[in-house]
Amino acid sequence: MFGTTDLALFVVSGLLLNITPGPDTLYILGRTASQGRRGGMLAAFGIAAGLLVHTFAAAVGLSALLAASATAFTLLKWAGAAYLVYVGASLFFARTPNRSPTPELHAAGLRTVFLQGFLTNVLNPKVALFFLAFLPQFVDPGAPSKALAFLFLGMVFIFNGTLWNLFVAWSAARVAGRFSASGRLALWLNRTVGALFVYLGVRLVTSHES
Numbered sequence: 001m002f003g004t005t006d007l008a009l010f011v012v013s014g015l016l017l018n019i020t021p022g023p024d025t026l027y028i029l030g031r032t033a034s035q036g037r038r039g040g041m042l043a044a045f046g047i048a049a050g051l052l053v054h055t056f057a058a059a060v061g062l063s064a065l066l067a068a069s070a071t072a073f074t075l076l077k078w079a080g081a082a083y084l085v086y087v088g089a090s091l092f093f094a095r096t097p098n099r100s101p102t103p104e105l106h107a108a109g110l111r112t113v114f115l116q117g118f119l120t121n122v123l124n125p126k127v128a129l130f131f132l133a134f135l136p137q138f139v140d141p142g143a144p145s146k147a148l149a150f151l152f153l154g155m156v157f158i159f160n161g162t163l164w165n166l167f168v169a170w171s172a173a174r175v176a177g178r179f180s181a182s183g184r185l186a187l188w189l190n191r192t193v194g195a196l197f198v199y200l201g202v203r204l205v206t207s208h209e210s
Helices: 007-018 023-060 062-068 070-093 107-122 125-138 146-177 184-206
Strands: none
Touching: 007 125, 007 146, 023 107, 023 125, 023 146, 070 184, 125 146
16 A cells, blocks of 8 residues: 555554654653643653654655764764753753642643653654664565555554543543642652653764664
8 A cells, every 4th residue: 555565564653653652651641640631641742753753854865864974873862862851851950849630731732742752752862773674674666656555554553643642641641630639649740750851862962873
C-alpha cells in the first residue's frame, strides 16, 4: 500500500517501540501528574506534532543530510540536550500545590505543555536518525514514490503512538486522581521525571554514538 511492504510487521514493530518507556512517556507522566488528564493529552499531541516534522524531514531527505553532516548533528544534539535539561529542571523544581481533581489550564499553560512536547522531539537528533533507519526497511525499493511511502508509514507510526500516549495520559490521570488531595504523587513524579530528563540531556551530550 502506497509503496510499502510488510505493513503488518511494521505496525507490530511500531507498537512495540511505542510502548517502550522513554522521554515521551516520562514527559506525559509528569504533565499528567501536575496538570491532570488534559495536560497529559496536550503533551501527547505535542509529541505527535514533533514526530510529524521528522516524518516530513525523512520524506524529503533532510534526515539523511543530518546523518551525513557531523556539524549539523552536533549542533542539534547540543540544542536537544540543553532543552531536555531545561525541561527536567523545570519539572524538578516546579511546585505542585494541592489541586482539584480537574485542574484548569489557561491558554498560555496549554501552549507551553504542547510546545515542550513538540520541541522535545524536534530537538532530538536520534529521533530523526531513528526514522531514517526504521522507515526505509518497510519501503518497497520499486515504489514509484518513495516520499509518499515515507509519509504513509510515518503517519501510521504517529497515529498508533498517539493512541498509546493518550492511553498513558488517561491511565496516569486515574492513578493521580486518587492522590489529588495531597499532591504528593504529583510532586514525587515531577521530581523523578525531572531528574530523568536532566540525566537524558547529559547522556545525549556525552554520547559518542552517531
